[in-house]
Amino acid sequence: MEDITRQLYAYDNLAVLNDELVLPSESVDLIYLDPPFNSNSTYNLPFKNLGKDVAAVAAFQDTWAWGPEEDEHLARLDAGPRTKLLADVVRFAQQIRGPRTSVNLAAYLVNMAVRLIPMRRVLKRTGSIYLHCDPTANSYLRLLMDAIFGQDNFRNEIVWRIGWVSGFKTQKRGWIRNHDTILYYVASPEAIKHFNKEYLPYPEGYVRRDGKRPTGRGFPIEDTWNCSEGDRLDSIMIKSFSREKLGYPTQKNLDLLERIVKASSNPGDLVLDPFCGCGTAMHAAELHQRQWIGIDISRFSAGLVRERLLKNIPTLSDEDILVFGLPQSLGEARTLAANDKFEFEKWVCGAIGAHGMYHNPGDKGADGGVDGVIEFYPLIMGKTPQKELAIVQVKGGNVTPDAVRALYATVKRFDATAGVLVCFADQMTTVENNRNLDTFADAAGEYPVIQGYTVEDLLQQKPINLPTYRLRDDARLTP
């Protein structure tokens, strides 16, 4: 097998970034990071089709609080002669109070500082780093970046226009916020030589001021992106992006990441995304033959990224992607189920490609036990495939007959087509004895409306018995 790095880590990135075996010094060509902002929000996994009576659950909390760990981080920054400056920035932020700049801003900054330092270590001298942030904290992050990477290595503040604003947002008083900021730094001036300048084609019929048609490549791309007709990256509002969407909050656009990957790396280079979410940077890296490492603390993320890549990159197979930090054996899966029910559910949903989870840990609520939703497209001859849904319910412990019967009721309540109950194999007799025996069919065969799927099946990567035709995320690869 070719020795190509494709690695996903379901860990806090601080541990991975400081692991010199995983990430040796000067080993990475390009870092893109899109950390949770200091916006004090909780990001939920939405699923609009399911109605309003379900409570969405947090995919991740976008807030950093100040606690003993932050005290330790600050003390460590203070102790280093070169990092003392970073501690000063954090303390400066601590002193600024206001609705948007509470003490959490300092907690956010101290957490970013201790992660950006090892990012500097792992970046090659020819490498680049793109820090994606919003106006809440970008000026403070700029100070940290200047202190860590050097002011001379600051290249651009890229303004990325997020999308075409509509609806209630347009009613807002004042200027409508519609951009993110991407801070672009290099590890050393040498990196500039490796920059692949990108151009936008001249519009049709374009002539220069002297009336002549231009020769050459087009307009070089500036530091404002997605701001003109000629530079339309898919925006959140544009249809083709909605085809990419995986239900992951804060998912970034593939063509935004492709632009960064193409400009600041070359085929074979190593791309690192330490906050990789549903893996947009990994997807862009694959499309352009780069190697990659993705890290995300959520156990939901790694499975989703794996699924996304396998679905969209036909040449990739399972064993090409190494995943660390998720259960690999039955024993590890049982331990996770026993220790953290919610993380167990996240792991299962991520691993089987289910989107959206609807109840908080231990919370029965009105959701009827919807832990995730699988979208599929049954093949009916002569008809355009239409999306249908399978409700996923995850049980890490005993399964009761009532729970199996309730899943059928939930499927009906949400007008879904199927229900999958995921449990350990020793619970399958209960599932089999109590499940409704209805079936549904498509051109390829017949499927049970309610079915059990075991954690053992998942570990062996056996497919769930649902129509296999699924639309690809990337329109360009759609068959």
Ligand SMILES: C[S@@+](CC[C@H](N)C(=O)[O-])C[C@H]1O[C@@H](n2cnc3c(N)ncnc32)[C@H](O)[C@@H]1O
């Ligand atoms: C803004 S999202 C990234 C979205 C991503 N760019 C995409 O296109 O899908 C931030 C991610 O950082 C992850 N995260 C938060 N804290 C983390 C940490 N300490 N280590 C690793 N990942 C973390 C969250 O779980 C979340 O998925």
